[in-house]
Amino acid sequence: MSTTTPAFEGAAIEPGVLPRLLPARPLRTIAGHVEHYGPVPQRTDALILEIERSGLKGHGGAGFPTGVKMQAVAQRRGSSVVVANGTEGEPASAKDKTLLSIAPHLVLDGAVLAGTAVGAREVVVCVDRAFPQIAEIVAAAIDERAARAVDPLPIRMEQAPHRYIAGEESALVAWLNGGDAKPGFVPPRPFEKGVGGRPTLVQNVETLAHVALIARFGAAWFRSLGTKADPGSALVTCTGGFARTGVSEIPLGISMPALFRATGTEISQVQAVLIGGYFGTWLPPDALDSVRLGSASLRTQDASFGCGVLFALPKDRCGLAESAHVTRWLADQNAGQCGPCVNGLDAIARAMAALVKGDRKGDAARHLDRWIDMVKGRGACKLPDGTARFVESSVRVFADEIRRHKRNGPCSACSAAPLFPLPRVGGWR
Template sequence: MGQPRLLAGLDTAARLDRVGHLTVHGALPQYRVDDLIDLAEAIDLRGRGGAGFPFHRKLRAVMRSARAKEGRSAVVVNASEGEPSCLKDTALLLHVPHVVLDGAQLAADALGAEDVVVGVTRDDVERSVRDAIAERGPGTRLRVSRLPERFVTGEGTSMINGIEGNPAVPNGQKVRTSERGLTGLPTLLSNTETYAQLAIAARLGAAGYNSVGLPAEPGTLMLTVSGATAVEIPSGTSLAYVLELCGSSPGQGVLVGGYHGRWLTPEDASQALLSRQSLAAFDAVLGAGAVLPLPEDTCPAGEVARVTRWMADETAGQCGPCVRGLPSLATAVEQMVAGGGRATFEAVEARMRAVRGRGACSHPDGTSGFVASALNVFADELRDHALGSGCGRRVVGALPVPADETPERLVVDWTLCRGHGLCVDLLPDVVRLDADGFPDKAVMPVPGRLRPMALRAIRRCPALALRIQE
């Protein structure tokens, strides 16, 4: 598929330090902001974190907003990968961090930005970025900020809030970061790979950059295949060919774009190219670059239910569609998969309608889209499960979900419980009531992030019927 660009040099070294980076790529040229905008437009650089927004428009918006702030602005690299199916940005920052920092520095110099922050969520990535910043010597404006590793951390306002020392959750306001972001300044916020692509284009120029990939979508793409392998490919490469090179196949279907993405049937996956135009024909988007083939030996229904529950648990906990809507959707999917009958299909559809377009961020829409796509592609499998026959296959975890590191459980003492129901008000993600108004289980797992609420539920129980058990 040709020579790598972002990952160039890794055939001889596991990580390119500053000297190795300059040996491979050479010095970084300087651009005026208008010239950098023209370059980004000429190569049609799009955000590589999910939305695919044109980078030149974002850069121009920050430049215009900065004029009203006495030229002041900031640059933020969004290196959050809270989704376990994605690791391409992690790979970049662990192995070639300077190509990312070059892109951020290039944009900051063009804008005259006074602050350049890389927002990360992992220990190893934080160390790699700190080492790379130190390798660049004194006088750099670059700094790194550690945030919690959660799905919603990657949302733009969540990232800004976290860097400023506030809870890393969406603010729900329709204010663009290009107008008011870090410390109230116009902020250029984009994904890790986007800045890396900008640094490559700055060295190659538009013509050189456009020599690889499709004419309408030039350059290379970073992908994460099967949640385990990060690869760089020219845009327009066959999806089936990439899977073959990674030792896989379309299997029962391929999830493209991660857990806010869409499923492709095996037939569609065999025809699709990895480009915006080709995937749009299948109502799919590349999103954050995650490609997840579903092998033949796993249960599609169980995999979908497992991910839906994890997505529900990743709620920011601040708006109804997430706090109540997504757990209810996950429960409806689980009941459908467990043989709940035809009525469970209607329940799933109703829960999806209830959350669409109503969240403080795109998480409810993305999760409902994931379920809707699964209902379409795995219609026969899900119908068989709902009607009780199932497929007889186990769930192998082909769709990666982090293991809950907290072994704690909420335990109900049935000799004391009187069915007051306060526990479900405080812990709707953990406690569910049966038809008589009592908890439907005696032992319920408590995610680590919900431990404070579990302790509060224990204190508020009038019958003292709850306790935490490790």
């Protein structure tokens, strides 16, 4: 496979053009899928190299380079397993469900191609059991491929528990192995010892859909959108106070003003935007003018792209009360395994609730920093770190609200919280 010539001549998608992952109509049959994207590539001998050249990073939250992960699994001895993570437990995110409902075969292509490249013996697609309509679409796509003998590897689907923590890769692997969906104390990591004790490549379903396109059209095609540091496109879920909410595909590196224009929203209409979902960072309006949606630019604001959630906080909402609600939700997601997470996150959530009430004695404000420091890096998974990061940005961006609540008690907007909705599957593009 070359970096300059598309692997598949007659590419349906021109370089530099969107959409890539979200076609105008759902493509749920093999025929419609192949007509739009071209045949499923058969050769995967140079795929890992091509993925490395593409600069593809994971879309499940951590943004880890996909080629490096694939290489690590390919280098292990014995056959491996690919897990396509479509559980999407982040409440504000709808991109994976949308992708699976519109282009299920793209995800399956990517999973099988990645599997063949890393020497896998099977592919397991995990979806959230609370969304049977998505499971139905994925199951039908798998059945059609099996009936037509499309793939060199068997694919099965599993419906994971509807819990945030179940989407964490070691929790998912533990559950697939018959245990509870709780994160494991590492090592071994799934890439060393995962499903059935085999090296396991866990990738987000969006990441795998990009793999399917890079296998068809090559790394240079992938890089024809995005920036050098953040190549390609990404699915985002715009929710909260955007004039148009839903899932869309953007070129990575797009400026926030351009994204706001695409959603028909004025930056002046919002108080702040939470970038990256519940593990994310609030950005105030003055930061939005200059920031771009890519890891390089977001890093300058101590933010990251995460799973592509953008939550706009309207002017008439209380950012402190909304943040306290999210903090409580995050604290309640703990898997009951690590003391600092179980007790520390609960204490942090109580402190946030106390700040909303006014924290007259100043106890909450006094202890919050210490509790945040206490939980960082102290869990088997990133729930404590993600929560700490979210709370730190909340108290930074809503410092004025904290002072106002201290002076006057809860504001009139507090009772309207929470706003954070579960976006519907589908959406604008």
